[in-house]
Amino acid sequence: MEDPWQEAYDFAVEVARGAGAVIRKAAESEIKVSTKSSTVDLVTKTDERVEKIIIGSLKEQFGEGTHCFIGEESVANGESCNLTDKPTWIIDPVDGTTNFVHGFPFVAVSIAFAVNKQLEFGVIYSCLEDKMYRARRGKGAFCDDEPLAVSDVADIHKSIIISEHGTDRSPEKVKKIFSTMQKILCIPVHGLRGSGTAATNMCLVASGAVEAFFEIGIHCWDIAAGAVIVKEAGGVLLDVDGGPFDLMSRRMVSANNETIARRIIKEIEIFDSERDDAPVQKKKK
Ligand SMILES: O=P(O)(O)O[C@H]1[C@H](O)[C@@H](O)[C@H](O)[C@@H](O)[C@@H]1O
Numbered sequence: 225m226e227d228p229w230q231e232a233y234d235f236a237v238e239v240a241r242g243a244g245a246v247i248r249k250a251a252e253s254e255i256k257v258s259t260k261s262s263t264v265d266l267v268t269k270t271d272e273r274v275e276k277i278i279i280g281s282l283k284e285q286f287g288e289g290t291h292c293f294i295g296e297e298s299v300a301n302g303e304s305c306n307l308t309d310k311p312t313w314i315i316d317p318v319d320g321t322t323n324f325v326h327g328f329p330f331v332a333v334s335i336a337f338a339v340n341k342q343l344e345f346g347v348i349y350s351c352l353e354d355k356m357y358r359a360r361r362g363k364g365a366f367c368d369d370e371p372l373a374v375s376d377v378a379d380i381h382k383s384i385i386i387s388e389h390g391t392d393r394s395p396e397k398v399k400k401i402f403s404t405m406q407k408i409l410c411i412p413v414h415g416l417r418g419s420g421t422a423a424t425n426m427c428l429v430a431s432g433a434v435e436a437f438f439e440i441g442i443h444c445w446d447i448a449a450g451a452v453i454v455k456e457a458g459g460v461l462l463d464v465d466g467g468p469f470d471l472m473s474r475r476m477v478s479a480n481n482e483t484i485a486r487r488i489i490k491e492i493e494i495f496d497s498e499r500d501d502a503p504v505q506k507k508k509k
Pocket residue numbers: 296316318319320321322388389390391420421422423439441442446
């Protein structure tokens with residue numbers, strides 16, 4: 225078959241749009257909040273409901289047996305987080321749950337699709353802004369129907385860099401995060417930013433609004449769709465140690481070009497973050 229995944233790509237766009245409408249509606253009512261890995265790792269009924277809607281629609285369309293699913297809330301409820309060679313959907317139903325809870329206006333639905341461990345496409349619907357970002361491997365990246373291109377800034381002094389603080393507040397990790405940010409700010413760069421959603425941050429790299437986004441502690445569902453979008457917009461993805469990008473490693477630098485990425489990497493103080501695909505029995509509580 226010439227183009228086996230086009231139908232799945234088009235369907236993912238529609239599913240993401242529908243999921244975003246559910247989130248927008250839910251944002252108008254009272255939001256009940258629970259916590260997951262820490263007291264600042266928030267989850268709501270909407271996260272769970274939207275994930276069920278997305279996975280339910282995909283299963284109905286493509287069949288249960290042939291496709292696999294890695295979803296943020298399913299993994300939180302004990303499902304496996306192993307990326308195999310099978311066609312696999314990687315889903316963050318509400319990226320930016322803290323923003324959603326507080327009414328901070330960046331919340332995204334993130335859906336990616338991988339085959340043979342290679343990301344084939346990514347769809348990110350920034351649902352409060354009503355912006356649909358999407359990219360297919362080898363076929364370009366778009367916001368709505370406009371092609372996306374990363375910024376052409378090569379001088380770090382003329383850049384804006386995004387990073388986030390994540391949800392692990394152990395003092396030694398927070399110290400490293402702030403020390404890294406201080407060093408980057410003092411390069412100096414034009415500014416440091418953060419939208420509160422990794423998916424949206426990657427769309428900001430892809431659209432040229434910022435030069436880079438990096439974070440340690442994110443999960444595969446936060447960045448899988450964004451990885452395709454950044455790459456197809458002409459950007460680069462690297463590990464925070466300068467090696468190749470590894471989706472399951474929970475760390476990443478995405479940038480408009482390698483010069484900017486490697487300049488940031490020089491300043492990053494790396495800390496341990498257990499891989500998403502670490503064997504379950506070995507996972508720390
Ligand atoms: O809102 P989430 O889906 O939980 O994702 C968050 C992530 O938990 C946090 O660690 C990052 O700093 C945010 O940028 C994510 O997108």
